[in-house]
Amino acid sequence: MRAQSKHQLTSQRFFHDVLPTIIFLLPGFGLFFLFMLGPMGYSLRMSFYNWNLANPEMSTWVGFDNYIKALNDPVFRHAVLNTLIYTIITVSVQMVLGLCVAVLLNQQIRGRAFFRVSYYFPVITSWVIVSVLFEYLFNGQVGLVNYVLKDVLHITTTNLRWFIDDRLFFVPMTLLAIWKGVGWTTIIYLAGLQAIPAELYEAATVDGANGWQRFRFITLPLLRTTLVYLLIVLVIGGLNAYVSFFLITNGGNPLDRTHSILTWMYKVTFLKRDFGYGAAISYWLTLFVFLISLLQLKLLQKTADY
Numbered sequence: 001m002r003a004q005s006k007h008q009l010t011s012q013r014f015f016h017d018v019l020p021t022i023i024f025l026l027p028g029f030g031l032f033f034l035f036m037l038g039p040m041g042y043s044l045r046m047s048f049y050n051w052n053l054a055n056p057e058m059s060t061w062v063g064f065d066n067y068i069k070a071l072n073d074p075v076f077r078h079a080v081l082n083t084l085i086y087t088i089i090t091v092s093v094q095m096v097l098g099l100c101v102a103v104l105l106n107q108q109i110r111g112r113a114f115f116r117v118s119y120y121f122p123v124i125t126s127w128v129i130v131s132v133l134f135e136y137l138f139n140g141q142v143g144l145v146n147y148v149l150k151d152v153l154h155i156t157t158t159n160l161r162w163f164i165d166d167r168l169f170f171v172p173m174t175l176l177a178i179w180k181g182v183g184w185t186t187i188i189y190l191a192g193l194q195a196i197p198a199e200l201y202e203a204a205t206v207d208g209a210n211g212w213q214r215f216r217f218i219t220l221p222l223l224r225t226t227l228v229y230l231l232i233v234l235v236i237g238g239l240n241a242y243v244s245f246f247l248i249t250n251g252g253n254p255l256d257r258t259h260s261i262l263t264w265m266y267k268v269t270f271l272k273r274d275f276g277y278g279a280a281i282s283y284w285l286t287l288f289v290f291l292i293s294l295l296q297l298k299l300l301q302k303t304a305d306y
Contacts, residue, residue: 003155026038041282045277046059047062047276048061049062051274051279059276066277066279067280067283069175069277069280070277070284075259076261076281078257078259079259079261082166083260085170086170086260088176088238089174090174090177090181090234090238091238094177094181094234096183097182098185098230099184101119102184103189105119105186107133114225116187118125120181125180127180128247131244131248132247134175134248135172135247138171139162139163140159140160140162140164141159143162145162163253164264169248171249173244173248175243176244176248177238177244179238180209181234192225193219194221195279196222201218204217231296233294235289239289240285240289242262244260245262245263246266250265251266252264260287261285266278
């Protein structure tokens with residue numbers, strides 16, 4: 001009798017709690033499998049073939065040749081280096097600058113709401129618009145930056161060719177990413193700062209701790225979760241940089257020296273029609289992002305001490 005009542009109770013709980021949840025989740029899972037996992041699985045299959053787009057059934061199996069080809073490709077290696085440099089610069093500056101701005105905006109200052117909106121405004125602007133804007137500002141012939149450096153400050157005697165030199169191009173690229181992204185980083189920091197109990201700061205002040213000591217021993221430890229989240233998200237965003245590279249450098253000009261990983265993947269896939277090789281590049285990037293994210297979680301997840 002008891003076993004029967006337990007069975008009835010389990011059945012009732014399933015039909016009243018579990019089944020409606022499954023029904024509501026099914027459309028979302030269906031779209032996820034259809035538009036995410038399905039294409040990912042198909043592209044993974046393509047990466048092992050010399051893919052024939054017109055007649056996929058005539059594609060030639062090449063195994064891991066496309067992955068090996070990427071490792072031996074000097075343009076791909078240079079694109080990886082460009083992407084890593086871009087990511088390191090933009091992520092480190094955004095995290096430090098965003099924290100400084102967030103600490104300032106967390107104070108009781110006049111016009112705080114205005115400054116918060118002002119810092120966040122670049123985040124909601126289109127990547128296309130700001131990329132074109134920075135392309136104009138750093139134009140090698142008539143750009144405003146060259147005018148200021150050459151004719152106003154007299155720092156240089158010639159116009160700098162920002163987008164032709166494969167080292168100088170990092171200046172506009174990283175400045176664009178930092179200017180556009182620091183507002184979002186600041187907002188996330190602000191959310192973390194406002195979650196810290198004010199009583200901790202009051203107790204530390206009573207104990208004689210100065211501003212730097214409160215920041216070091218209270219703010220930073222309790223922001224650890226926020227720091228981990230920001231680091232992972234910003235690194236993933238940096239490694240997936242595409243729009244600004246594509247628009248400003250016109251897809252790797254000159255001589256494929258200014259590619260990011262994604263712009264090179266786009267070029268070999270859609271311009272050179274090498275879909276198998278392009279799919280292999282995408283999975284190298286996926287593996288790289290996964291390993292870096294895993295390493296960040298392992299190194300930075302730690303109980304806060306304060």
